[in-house]
Amino acid sequence: MQTTKPIWKRNLYVLSIAVFIAGIAFSEIMPFLPLYVDTLGHFTHQELNFWSGLIFSSVFVVSAIVSPWWGKLADKKGRKLMTLRAALGMAIVLGCMGLVTNVWQLLALRFTQGFFAGFVSNANVLITTETPKENSGQALGTMASAFTAGNLLGPFIGGSLVSIFSYRVTFFITGLLLFIAFLLSLFFVHEEGFKPITSKKLANSKGVINSLTSPAMIFGLLLTTLIIQAANNSINPIVSLYVRQLMHNQGNVVFTSGVVAALPGIATFLAASRFGALGDRIGTHKIIIGGFIGASILFFLTAFVTQVWQLGILRFLIGFTDACLFPQVQTMLTKNTPVAVTGRIFSWNQSAMYLGNIVGPMLGSTISGLFNYNMVFIVTSGIVLFNLLIFKLNVLRNLQ
Numbered sequence: 001m002q003t004t005k006p007i008w009k010r011n012l013y014v015l016s017i018a019v020f021i022a023g024i025a026f027s028e029i030m031p032f033l034p035l036y037v038d039t040l041g042h043f044t045h046q047e048l049n050f051w052s053g054l055i056f057s058s059v060f061v062v063s064a065i066v067s068p069w070w071g072k073l074a075d076k077k078g079r080k081l082m083t084l085r086a087a088l089g090m091a092i093v094l095g096c097m098g099l100v101t102n103v104w105q106l107l108a109l110r111f112t113q114g115f116f117a118g119f120v121s122n123a124n125v126l127i128t129t130e131t132p133k134e135n136s137g138q139a140l141g142t143m144a145s146a147f148t149a150g151n152l153l154g155p156f157i158g159g160s161l162v163s164i165f166s167y168r169v170t171f172f173i174t175g176l177l178l179f180i181a182f183l184l185s186l187f188f189v190h191e192e193g194f195k196p197i198t199s200k201k202l203a204n205s206k207g208v209i210n211s212l213t214s215p216a217m218i219f220g221l222l223l224t225t226l227i228i229q230a231a232n233n234s235i236n237p238i239v240s241l242y243v244r245q246l247m248h249n250q251g252n253v254v255f256t257s258g259v260v261a262a263l264p265g266i267a268t269f270l271a272a273s274r275f276g277a278l279g280d281r282i283g284t285h286k287i288i289i290g291g292f293i294g295a296s297i298l299f300f301l302t303a304f305v306t307q308v309w310q311l312g313i314l315r316f317l318i319g320f321t322d323a324c325l326f327p328q329v330q331t332m333l334t335k336n337t338p339v340a341v342t343g344r345i346f347s348w349n350q351s352a353m354y355l356g357n358i359v360g361p362m363l364g365s366t367i368s369g370l371f372n373y374n375m376v377f378i379v380t381s382g383i384v385l386f387n388l389l390i391f392k393l394n395v396l397r398n399l400q
Helices: 007-028 033-038 045-077 079-099 103-116 119-130 133-164 167-188 205-211 215-246 253-282 284-302 308-335 339-370 373-394
Strands: none
Touching: 007 079, 007 119, 007 133, 007 167, 033 045, 033 103, 045 079, 045 103, 045 119, 045 339, 079 103, 079 119, 079 167, 119 133, 119 167, 119 308, 119 339, 133 167, 133 253, 133 308, 205 339, 215 253, 215 284, 215 308, 215 339, 215 373, 253 284, 253 308, 284 308, 284 373, 308 339, 339 373
């Protein structure tokens, strides 16, 4: 006799598809965003770089500020409602980006996008609160794989859409994709057993902290998230430049850079759910430690490559260490956080991630400017080792 699939498994299936679509939507506009900015005015090279950087980072700045507020609402009103809020809000905002006539309007919409951000993080919170804790590692790994797969496909789809249609039509299509994610979440995701916060003790951050069994461990994990994101994103601004240096500016540098940039995501997609399931069996903290050790070695070796194929292999292997880190930190947060405050803890983690997204590229650009590209990888290796030390002192020591 066939049994009905548990609600949490159905939610995982539907939300994996939704975050896959969202991953495509978020990443398909990134390759041409500076080019779109260039169509909105007559800019010098310096002005174009300034506006492109500001428009790119504005989303992260606003999201880092408002995420804790949305997390508090998620614990009060429900995680599904916050997922719907984010999907619909961003569908409208990204669609409207195709209508702007000047760079100020685009900047305002990017700020608004940051205000509504949080679809993937809220989907993760819903999954963590509905999934049995013994399966949470595999569930979050599956979500990470789905989002990574969408992120990988997005730039290719976005480039194709721009070639076939235009920048503006591509924004309309992106808004439509997020509206599809909204409809999937609205009609096919079910939140069971949600109990809104009524206790005044949990109404503020102090109450949330007091409800934690090991506050030091949770804040250690939040710091770990920030440093993971900073380390990974410190590399992003210089990867294509490093490829050009290794190729001596010969051959198809742009295509090769795209392939090298995509390789970590492919490995993360292949490995995240498997490492999550392994962590459920042997201990998530062991997977994270392995990720730190592997990443520090691989980043250090990357500083000494002499051929682009060597860089490609090491970047692919870095993707496996990525699968050991951010999704598994989320799993540890899930397993060590009371259900009633999961939304806020995950929103704090989201803010830490956004701060890492801001700090990382600035760090990489500064180091490469002061020294060289090789030094960026050496410093990043040191940052990862520092993160391992923080993890051991603030997390493992408080692990129950």
